[in-house]
Amino acid sequence: MRKENLTRELSRRQLLKLGAGLVGVTAAGAVVPKALLKPDRVVEASPAAQDPIIGVYRHFAATDGWIYLPGANPPYHPDNLAPPGLTTYIFGFRDVTSIEGNRDLIFSQKMKCQLTSPMFWLDEWRNENPLDPHDNTTDFTLKLTNLGLQIRPDLIDAHTLHFHGFRNAIPIFDGEPHSSVGVPIARDLTYFYRARDPGTYMFHCHFEETEHVHMGMVGGVYIRPKQNFLGGASAPIARLGGSLDAAAPMGYVYNDGDGSTAYDREFALVMNEVWSLAHWCDSHVQLPEWSDYNPDLYLMNGRAYPDTIAPNGGGTDSATGDLIPPAGRPELKYQPLSSLITCNSGDRVLIRFINLGYVEQSMRLTGIKMRVVGRDATFLRGRGGNDLSFLTDSVHIGAGQSVDAIFVAPDVTEKTVLKLFSRNLAHLSNPGMPGLGGPMTEVHIYPAGTLGDQAAANDWGGA
Amino acid sequence: MKSSSLRRNVLLLSLPLVLAAVLLVIVGSGGIVTAGHEDMPPHGIVCTENASPDGKSAIFSLSTMTGTISLPDGNRVYMWGFSAGGDPFQHPSPTLCVTEGMTVTIVVNNTLDHDVSLIFPGQEDVLANGVPSTPVVDAGTGELISLAPVATANGGSMTYSFVASQPGTYLYESGTEPGIQVNMGLFGALVVRPLAGPNFAYNEVVVSGTVTYTTEFMPDEEFLLIFSEIDPMLHMAVEQGLPYDMNNYTSRYWNINGRSFPDTIAPNGAEWLPDQPYGSLIHINPFNDDPAAGDAYHPHPALIRYLSVGTENYPHHPHGNHGRIIARDGNVLIDGAGQDLSYERFTITLGPGQTTDEMFAWTDVEGWHPTENPIPVTIPQLQNLTFGTFYSGSPYLGATDLLPVGHQALNACGEYYHISHNHALQQITAWGVVLSGHITFTRIDPPLPNDCP
Structure with missing residues (x-):
C-alpha cells in the first residue's frame, strides 16, 4: 500500500x-x-543501483536465424535463401549469459537465434531475511540485447521481452512496447522481477507481436514454489530445496501444503506453429495477410516429429559463443530443446504445457491418465481449499495458456514407449510427407532405478 | 476523477426519465430510458434501462436499423443493428440491464427486408407473442426457418418476454439466418443484476474459515466487452442483395464492442465513432483493502463481463494480472454446497456464444518509489530506447518524466497502461493493418487522490 x-x-x-x-x-x-x-526529469536510482547483478541473472540476445523443419511446401518451404541444411527463417532469442562480458562474441551471435527460446526457471521469492524487506537472493534480472536482423537490415525493429502471466506487473518490465519501452538495435534493457507466484509462465517479444511471435520469439519460464525449500504441513522439503532424502520428491509445482503437486521429473513442451508463407515473406521482404493465417507445420519445442525425440543440444561453445548441436543432428543446432519424456516406473512426471502458437491444441497422452494440477500458473484449488484438479488423457490448451499435468509412470519390466501428441489430427503431419509428424513426442518408461536424476528440466536422466 | 458509471447517472436522471416513461406509457408509445451519447460515462458499461416504477418489469422496444461502421484500415462496413426506442443506428445493439426477477418484454420492430427474430440464450420459458418461443419449421417442406418466431420482413413485429430469473451476463442475438444476421450485427448484451445489489455480480458467497468472498465490485469499475468478427464479403453481399455461401466465411476484422483497436480505447460515445458508441478501455484504480489508506482505499476488484458472438474460441490475455473467473454463461462458479469453483487465469477462453464474468484487480505489490524504493535497475537514456504512446516517461506509478522530442505521448498523469488482447495474434489485425482488432487496454490510475483527468 x-x-x-x-x-x-x-x-x-x-x-x-x-x-x-x-x-x-x-x-x-x-x-x-x-x-x-527535485527536478522531475531524471529517473532516480539509488546510488548503488548501477545494474548490480543480484539474485538470478540472465542475458538474452534477440536476433534472426535459420532452423531445419522437415517436409516441403513449395515455394515457401524450404526457403530458397536458407543456408545449406536449414529450411526456415526465424526471429528468436539466445541465452548469452555464459559469454557475458565479451560483447564482440555476443554480437557474433547475430543470425544465430534458436527455436524455441532458452527455457529458464526461478525460485519463488522466499524473503529469507525478514529484516531486509528487499531480500534479493531470488530476485531476477534479465538483460535483453538487440543484435539486429542479419537478413533484414531494412527492418530496424526494436525487441522486448514480455513475461506472459507474471502477476501485478508494472509496464516498464512488462515488455509491451506501447505502454513502456522497446530495445533498439545494439541497445540493452534490463528487466527486473521478484518471483512471487509459482507456476508455469511463458515469454515472448511483444514488439510487432503478430509477426515477431509467429517468427519464433517464444519460450517457457516457470517459477518453482518456496515449498521446495520450506516444505509444507504434510510435504517434506524437496530435493531441489536441498533435501538429501532420496524419498523426497524432486520438487513441487505449487505451494500445495500436502504434496499433491510433487514430481520427480519435469518436462516443458512449448507449442507453436509455422506458417511457411509468413516466414518466407519475412526473408523475401514481403508481408503476409494475417487473416489468411494457415500454418503448415505444428511444432513442439521448435521441432516437428520425429525430430522432437532427438537429443537436447550441447549448450554454448565458450570459444565461439555458438550453440553446440545435439549429438548426430547438426541441422538441429538452433533447435536445442528435446521433447522426449523419459522416466522410471513409479516416477511422478510433470509436464508443463505452454502454447505460444495461435491455435488451440488438445494434447493426448495414450495409455496413462494425467492429473491437471494447474492452469495459467494457478494451482487448481478453490478458495475454500477444495480440490479442482482433474484426471484426463487430453489436455486442452489455448493460445497463450499453460497447463501443469502430472502422470505417474506405470510399472514396466522393460523400456516401454507411449505417444504424446496433438489430437487435432490435421496438425499431425509434416508438409508433403507421408506418415505422422508435427506435434508428437514419446514417453519412454524404464524399469525402476534405471535412470538417474535430471540435471535440469527436459534432461533425459542418462537415457 | 473519472466519471461515475452510467448506472449512477441513470439514478440521477431517473426521476425525469421515469416521469417521461410513465407519460409515454400513458400515451401508449412505450417509453425507453435510453442514454444519449452525451450522457455516457467516458468508460465502463453503458446500460439501457427501462424498469417499471414498481421494479417488477422492464420493457424495451428494439427496432432494426441499417448503417455503417468505421474500421481502422479506413474501410466502412455495412451493418444491421437493433436500436432502442427511436435511437439512430448503433453497433453493437444496446446493452439491456435489468434486475433479477423482473419480467422483461422486448418488442422487435423489423424494417429489414429479411425476417428477423431474437433468441435469449440462458433465459428459460421465453414467450413470443405470449406463447412459448420455439423453433419455426416450414409446415410444407419441414425446413427449419428460424430458431424463434420472427418479426416478418418490412414492418413486422414480435414481442418476446421472459422472467430474468438468474443474475448474470447474457447475449441476445438473431435466431434467423443466424450465421449471416449475427455477423451483420443483430446481437447485444443482457445484464441481469442480482438482488444483492447493483455492485454485485451474483448473490452467492463463498465462506472459507473467517473469510467471506463475494462478487462485489467497485461501482465505477464495471465493464462489458463483446467480442465479434466480420467477414466484409458477407456484408457486401447482404448490402447488394446477393447470395452468400457460409462455406466461404473468412473473418477479416475482429472487434470489441463493435470497434477495432485503437478505436476500442476511445471513450464511450466518441463523436468520431457516432454509430459505435461503446468503448472498451478498462479504467481502474489500484486494489487496496487497507481501510487506513484513506482515499486510496479501493477494496474491491473491477468486474469485466466478456461475451463472444464469434465463430471460434478467442484466447483473451489481459496483461498486468490474472483475472478471477467467477461465472460462465450466467452461472456463478459456486457449487450447491457453497464450494468455490472460481479460478484465476492469465488467458481466458471465450467460446462462441459464451459469456464469462471476471473479477480483475491490480495491486502495487512492490511499491516502487523514485526515492524510497527505486527499481533496482537503471533505465537507459532516451536515445537508447523506443517509447510507447502510453508510456509516461517514468517507471513509477503517478510519475511522469521526459520523453523524446516529438514523441506522441498520450499519458496524462503517470498512469499505467497494460494491453489486453486476443492471443491468437493473427486476430489482432484488421485486414492488413497490424496492431488492431481484438485489443484494448487497461488503464491503472495512481491511487486517489490524484489529478488524473
Missing part, C-alpha cells in the same frame, strides 16, 4: 498547478516539501 501521492512529488505540471511557479524558490522551499523541488 502506498499512501504517498507520487504525482504531487514529481510532476512539474502539478507543481505549476499548485502555483509554485508564482513564488520564489526560496519561499517555496519554506512551505513545500523538499521532494517537490
Whole structure:
C-alpha cells in the first residue's frame, strides 16, 4: 500500500498547478516539501543501483536465424535463401549469459537465434531475511540485447521481452512496447522481477507481436514454489530445496501444503506453429495477410516429429559463443530443446504445457491418465481449499495458456514407449510427407532405478 | 476523477426519465430510458434501462436499423443493428440491464427486408407473442426457418418476454439466418443484476474459515466487452442483395464492442465513432483493502463481463494480472454446497456464444518509489530506447518524466497502461493493418487522490 501521492512529488505540471511557479524558490522551499523541488526529469536510482547483478541473472540476445523443419511446401518451404541444411527463417532469442562480458562474441551471435527460446526457471521469492524487506537472493534480472536482423537490415525493429502471466506487473518490465519501452538495435534493457507466484509462465517479444511471435520469439519460464525449500504441513522439503532424502520428491509445482503437486521429473513442451508463407515473406521482404493465417507445420519445442525425440543440444561453445548441436543432428543446432519424456516406473512426471502458437491444441497422452494440477500458473484449488484438479488423457490448451499435468509412470519390466501428441489430427503431419509428424513426442518408461536424476528440466536422466 | 458509471447517472436522471416513461406509457408509445451519447460515462458499461416504477418489469422496444461502421484500415462496413426506442443506428445493439426477477418484454420492430427474430440464450420459458418461443419449421417442406418466431420482413413485429430469473451476463442475438444476421450485427448484451445489489455480480458467497468472498465490485469499475468478427464479403453481399455461401466465411476484422483497436480505447460515445458508441478501455484504480489508506482505499476488484458472438474460441490475455473467473454463461462458479469453483487465469477462453464474468484487480505489490524504493535497475537514456504512446516517461506509478522530442505521448498523469488482447495474434489485425482488432487496454490510475483527468 502506498499512501504517498507520487504525482504531487514529481510532476512539474502539478507543481505549476499548485502555483509554485508564482513564488520564489526560496519561499517555496519554506512551505513545500523538499521532494517537490527535485527536478522531475531524471529517473532516480539509488546510488548503488548501477545494474548490480543480484539474485538470478540472465542475458538474452534477440536476433534472426535459420532452423531445419522437415517436409516441403513449395515455394515457401524450404526457403530458397536458407543456408545449406536449414529450411526456415526465424526471429528468436539466445541465452548469452555464459559469454557475458565479451560483447564482440555476443554480437557474433547475430543470425544465430534458436527455436524455441532458452527455457529458464526461478525460485519463488522466499524473503529469507525478514529484516531486509528487499531480500534479493531470488530476485531476477534479465538483460535483453538487440543484435539486429542479419537478413533484414531494412527492418530496424526494436525487441522486448514480455513475461506472459507474471502477476501485478508494472509496464516498464512488462515488455509491451506501447505502454513502456522497446530495445533498439545494439541497445540493452534490463528487466527486473521478484518471483512471487509459482507456476508455469511463458515469454515472448511483444514488439510487432503478430509477426515477431509467429517468427519464433517464444519460450517457457516457470517459477518453482518456496515449498521446495520450506516444505509444507504434510510435504517434506524437496530435493531441489536441498533435501538429501532420496524419498523426497524432486520438487513441487505449487505451494500445495500436502504434496499433491510433487514430481520427480519435469518436462516443458512449448507449442507453436509455422506458417511457411509468413516466414518466407519475412526473408523475401514481403508481408503476409494475417487473416489468411494457415500454418503448415505444428511444432513442439521448435521441432516437428520425429525430430522432437532427438537429443537436447550441447549448450554454448565458450570459444565461439555458438550453440553446440545435439549429438548426430547438426541441422538441429538452433533447435536445442528435446521433447522426449523419459522416466522410471513409479516416477511422478510433470509436464508443463505452454502454447505460444495461435491455435488451440488438445494434447493426448495414450495409455496413462494425467492429473491437471494447474492452469495459467494457478494451482487448481478453490478458495475454500477444495480440490479442482482433474484426471484426463487430453489436455486442452489455448493460445497463450499453460497447463501443469502430472502422470505417474506405470510399472514396466522393460523400456516401454507411449505417444504424446496433438489430437487435432490435421496438425499431425509434416508438409508433403507421408506418415505422422508435427506435434508428437514419446514417453519412454524404464524399469525402476534405471535412470538417474535430471540435471535440469527436459534432461533425459542418462537415457 | 473519472466519471461515475452510467448506472449512477441513470439514478440521477431517473426521476425525469421515469416521469417521461410513465407519460409515454400513458400515451401508449412505450417509453425507453435510453442514454444519449452525451450522457455516457467516458468508460465502463453503458446500460439501457427501462424498469417499471414498481421494479417488477422492464420493457424495451428494439427496432432494426441499417448503417455503417468505421474500421481502422479506413474501410466502412455495412451493418444491421437493433436500436432502442427511436435511437439512430448503433453497433453493437444496446446493452439491456435489468434486475433479477423482473419480467422483461422486448418488442422487435423489423424494417429489414429479411425476417428477423431474437433468441435469449440462458433465459428459460421465453414467450413470443405470449406463447412459448420455439423453433419455426416450414409446415410444407419441414425446413427449419428460424430458431424463434420472427418479426416478418418490412414492418413486422414480435414481442418476446421472459422472467430474468438468474443474475448474470447474457447475449441476445438473431435466431434467423443466424450465421449471416449475427455477423451483420443483430446481437447485444443482457445484464441481469442480482438482488444483492447493483455492485454485485451474483448473490452467492463463498465462506472459507473467517473469510467471506463475494462478487462485489467497485461501482465505477464495471465493464462489458463483446467480442465479434466480420467477414466484409458477407456484408457486401447482404448490402447488394446477393447470395452468400457460409462455406466461404473468412473473418477479416475482429472487434470489441463493435470497434477495432485503437478505436476500442476511445471513450464511450466518441463523436468520431457516432454509430459505435461503446468503448472498451478498462479504467481502474489500484486494489487496496487497507481501510487506513484513506482515499486510496479501493477494496474491491473491477468486474469485466466478456461475451463472444464469434465463430471460434478467442484466447483473451489481459496483461498486468490474472483475472478471477467467477461465472460462465450466467452461472456463478459456486457449487450447491457453497464450494468455490472460481479460478484465476492469465488467458481466458471465450467460446462462441459464451459469456464469462471476471473479477480483475491490480495491486502495487512492490511499491516502487523514485526515492524510497527505486527499481533496482537503471533505465537507459532516451536515445537508447523506443517509447510507447502510453508510456509516461517514468517507471513509477503517478510519475511522469521526459520523453523524446516529438514523441506522441498520450499519458496524462503517470498512469499505467497494460494491453489486453486476443492471443491468437493473427486476430489482432484488421485486414492488413497490424496492431488492431481484438485489443484494448487497461488503464491503472495512481491511487486517489490524484489529478488524473
